[in-house]
Amino acid sequence: MDKDSSAEIVVYVVWSPQLGAQEKHAVDAAELVPDKRARHYWDGAMVIGSQYQSLTHPDGTDLTLGSPAWDVWMLFGSDTRWEVGKAPEPAWWEHQLGGMPEDVRLDPERFAAKAAELLSSNVSEE
Numbered sequence: 482m483d484k485d486s487s488a489e490i491v492v493y494v495v496w497s498p499q500l501g502a503q504e505k506h507a508v509d510a511a512e513l514v515p516d517k518r519a520r521h522y523w524d525g526a527m528v529i530g531s532q533y534q535s536l537t538h539p540d541g542t543d544l545t546l547g548s549p550a551w552d553v554w555m556l557f558g559s560d561t562r563w564e565v566g567k568a569p570e571p572a573w574w575e576h577q578l579g580g581m582p583e584d585v586r587l588d589p590e591r592f593a594a595k596a597a598e599l600l601s602s603n604v605s606e607e
Contacts, residue, residue: 482514482516482518482519484593485596485597485600487600488518489559489600490518490596490600491518491520492514492516492518492519492520493519493520493522494511494514494519494520494521494522495522495523495524495529495530496510496511496521496522496523496524497523497524497525497527497529497530497549497551498525498527499527499551499552504523504525507521507523527549527551529549529550529568530549530550530551530553531549531550532567532568533549533550533553533555533568534548534549534550536550536553536570536571536574537550537553537576537581550576551578552576552577552578553574553575553576553577554574554575554576554577554587554592555571555573555574556571556572556573556574556592556595556596556599557569557571557572558572558599558602572595572599573592573595573596573599575587575588575591575592
């Protein structure tokens, strides 16, 4: 975000209670992403992470254990629509946890390139 000041970029940061986090911790944690384009949300019930379980565990592992997705970075096109109870498929995603696919382990340079590519395609479609 430091390298691209485009107003076309909006970041939704969803904080949830993994590792014992509580809603009161989200205020201080929000300082980790201080950009004015970032919107911060607390998801105490882990609704979003639960909707993305199948993305992070494509083989079904951990789904029965109720292990929601977390520490996941996702990109969505500007035309993405969110419907109640149905999270949209991201255009690209990466993660920072063990036990998940290595080919999408967070690589900041690759993630930034994918974001730039997506932003460029969104701008050219307008």
